[in-house]
Amino acid sequence: MTPPRRLPPALPFADQVAIFARLQAAQPAPVTELHFTNPYTLVVAVALSAQATDIGVNKATKGLFALADTPQKMLALGLERVTEQIRTIGLFRQKARNVIALSQILVDRYDGEVPDSRAALTSLPGVGRKTANVVLNCAFGHPAQAVDTHIFRVGNRTRIAPGRDVDEVERAIEDHVPVRFQDHAHHWLILHGRHVCQARRPRCGVCIINDLCPYEEKTA
Incomplete structure (x- = not known):
C-alpha cells in the first residue's frame, strides 16, 4: 500500500x-459570481452550478427566478417547467428533480425558510458540503x-x-x-x-x- x-x-x-x-x-x-436574490435562490443556484459554469447557471436562473424565487413558487411551477427552464445546464433533469425535492423539504420541515445549519443544508437533495458552505458564507455571513x-x-x-x-x-x-x-x-x-x-x-x-x-x- x-x-x-x-x-x-x-x-x-x-x-x-x-x-x-x-x-x-x-x-x-x-462576492460570489452566481446571481441570487435571497438564501433560497442561492441554494438553488449553487446546487445547479455543479459541473457547470457560473455564467451558464446565471443565464438559466434569470428566467427561473423571475418565475419562482421561493420554494412554494418553485413547487407551483412544477418539475416539467423547472426542467425546461434549466435545460441548458449539464445534468439538468436530475438537477430539476433535486430543486423540486429540496423545495418540498424546505416547505415541509422549515416553513419555507433556508436553515443556517450545515447539517440541515447537506440533508437537502443536491446539496453537498461545498454548497452548504457557500450558503452559510454568502447568505448568513458565517466564515465557512x-x-x-x-x-x-x-x-x-x-x-x-x-x-x-x-x-x-x-x-x-x-x-x-x-x-x-x-x-x-x-x-x-x-x-x-x-x-x-x-x-x-x-x-x-x-x-x-x-x-x-x-x-x-x-x-x-
Missing part, C-alpha cells in the same frame, strides 16, 4: 497576512470555506492551504488563514484561481502575490 504523500508546510503566518492583505486591498468586498477545484489548486500551489483533498484544504484554510480574513477567504481564493492562477497556464506575470508564492513552475 502506497503511503500518502507528505504535504509541504503551510506558508508562515506573516506571509499569510501579507497575501490576504493584498487580496483584500484589490477586492475589499468580494467552500473549497472547489480553483481553491484546491491555489491552496496547494501557493501553500496557503496545502491538502490532499478538498476536506484537508478546507481545514488548512481554517487553521492557517488569519481569522480576520476568514469571512472572505474563499471568495478571494476562488476569484484568484479563476482569473489569475489558472490551471493550464497561470498568469504569474500579473499576479499580485507572485513574490510570496513558492510555486516552482511559474510562467514568465
Whole structure:
C-alpha cells in the first residue's frame, strides 16, 4: 500500500497576512459570481452550478427566478417547467428533480425558510458540503470555506492551504488563514484561481502575490 504523500508546510503566518492583505486591498468586498436574490435562490443556484459554469447557471436562473424565487413558487411551477427552464445546464433533469425535492423539504420541515445549519443544508437533495458552505458564507455571513477545484489548486500551489483533498484544504484554510480574513477567504481564493492562477497556464506575470508564492513552475 502506497503511503500518502507528505504535504509541504503551510506558508508562515506573516506571509499569510501579507497575501490576504493584498487580496483584500484589490477586492475589499468580494462576492460570489452566481446571481441570487435571497438564501433560497442561492441554494438553488449553487446546487445547479455543479459541473457547470457560473455564467451558464446565471443565464438559466434569470428566467427561473423571475418565475419562482421561493420554494412554494418553485413547487407551483412544477418539475416539467423547472426542467425546461434549466435545460441548458449539464445534468439538468436530475438537477430539476433535486430543486423540486429540496423545495418540498424546505416547505415541509422549515416553513419555507433556508436553515443556517450545515447539517440541515447537506440533508437537502443536491446539496453537498461545498454548497452548504457557500450558503452559510454568502447568505448568513458565517466564515465557512467552500473549497472547489480553483481553491484546491491555489491552496496547494501557493501553500496557503496545502491538502490532499478538498476536506484537508478546507481545514488548512481554517487553521492557517488569519481569522480576520476568514469571512472572505474563499471568495478571494476562488476569484484568484479563476482569473489569475489558472490551471493550464497561470498568469504569474500579473499576479499580485507572485513574490510570496513558492510555486516552482511559474510562467514568465
